[in-house]
Amino acid sequence: MRQGAPLVRSWPEVSIAKALVEEVTLGRIISALQPMAKLVVIFEGLLWTALYRAYSCFIISNGTWTGFRREKVRKKQSNRKMGISLKMLLRFAEKHSFIKPNDSRALHLMTKCAQTVMNELEDIVIAYGQSDEYSFVFKRKSNWFKRRASKFMTHVVSQFASSYVFYWRDYFEDQPLLYPPGFDGRVVVYPSNQTLKDYLSWRQADCHINNLYNTVFWALVQQSGLTPLQAQERLQGTLAADKNEILFSEFNINYNNEPLMYRKGTVLIWQKVEEITTKEVKLPAEMEGKKMAVTRTRTMVVPLHCNIIGDAFWKEHPEILDEDS
Numbered sequence: 519m520r521q522g523a524p525l526v527r528s529w530p531e532v533s534i535a536k537a538l539v540e541e542v543t544l545g546r547i548i549s550a551l552q553p554m555a556k557l558v559v560i561f562e563g564l565l566w567t568a569l570y571r572a573y574s575c576f577i578i579s580n581g582t583w584t585g586f587r588r589e590k591v592r593k594k595q596s597n598r599k600m601g602i603s604l605k606m607l608l609r610f611a612e613k614h615s616f617i618k619p620n621d622s623r624a625l626h627l628m629t630k631c632a633q634t635v636m637n638e639l640e641d642i643v644i645a646y647g648q649s650d651e652y653s654f655v656f657k658r659k660s661n662w663f664k665r666r667a668s669k670f671m672t673h674v675v676s677q678f679a680s681s682y683v684f685y686w687r688d689y690f691e692d693q694p695l696l697y698p699p700g701f702d703g704r705v706v707v708y709p710s711n712q713t714l715k716d717y718l719s720w721r722q723a724d725c726h727i728n729n730l731y732n733t734v735f736w737a738l739v740q741q742s743g744l745t746p747l748q749a750q751e752r753l754q755g756t757l758a759a760d761k762n763e764i765l766f767s768e769f770n771i772n773y774n775n776e777p778l779m780y781r782k783g784t785v786l787i788w789q790k791v792e793e794i795t796t797k798e799v800k801l802p803a804e805m806e807g808k809k810m811a812v813t814r815t816r817t818m819v820v821p822l823h824c825n826i827i828g829d830a831f832w833k834e835h836p837e838i839l840d841e842d843s
Contacts, residue, residue, distance in 0.1 A: 648783030778823035
């Protein structure tokens with residue numbers, strides 16, 4: 519009577535692959551992990567207010583829930599990889615007249631913001647973006663902000679949002695920004711490199727599925743004159759082959775020829791790039807200097823539009839998941 523009667527739910531173990539597909543709650547995902555497993559923290563979600571939700575208020579110890587203690591959370595987080603995903607709201611795109619089904623200006627702006635985030639937080643080893651979202655993955659041994667998840671999320675989200683406003687005019691010259699956009703994040707825990715690759719593969723597969731549907735949908739609306747409801751009914755129950763056939767037979771569009779950025783999304787990784795600059799060199803005996811081309815190598819954030827599903831990409835870039843990179 520003095521302490522009350524707490525109720526505890528015992529979650530059944532679930533496969534990580536199923537959790538990824540069904541987006542089950544964080545508690546279920548964590549309960550399926552072995553104690554002290556190597557973890558991946560992913561932030562994702564969409565929100566347009568100043569609300570913030572984090573999951574660092576509880577930890578798992580030997581498969582059971584424990585009370586919140588900040589020092590314990592920091593210790594547990596020391597073995598985590600971290601990632602962040604950002605999403606925009608559909609209403610923002612409509613208010614600012616984004617081109618459908620894809621607006622290259624908006625996609626390039628998102629990539630510019632993601633590059634800014636990676637240049638600010640150099641412990642991000644890879645980022646993946648498509649449509650209105652971006653995911654960032656921090657290297658396993660990163661010690662930024664003493665690995666406090668809330669600090670990672672708030673810093674990345676604020677940096678991304680401010681960059682979006684700052685670079686807006688560079689990509690939307692004729693479209694004024696009508697109101698400030700907002701971004702939010704959600705923390706999700708993944709246990710291993712393989713699960714991280716599964717997560718990114720899932721996001722790229724989602725990019726293909728959504729883009730194929732949107733390409734057909736807006737072709738039916740914009741070129742065939744169907745209403746959105748009629749186009750939705752036309753596509754109900756169709757498979758990928760059916761959508762490809764509609765595009766080719768009715769609109770002479772070969773989906774495989776659509777830009778890779780639309781079909782594959784954008785992968786951001788660190789690569790060494792050679793830069794050629796002009797430098798004036800003046801010898802002691804000469805009155806005037808001579809301009810010479812100087813080549814230097816810099817490590818920069820490079821955008822790729824490639825397939826990350828499967829092992830080929832990861833074998834080509836093993837440094838991404840290298841724990842000592």
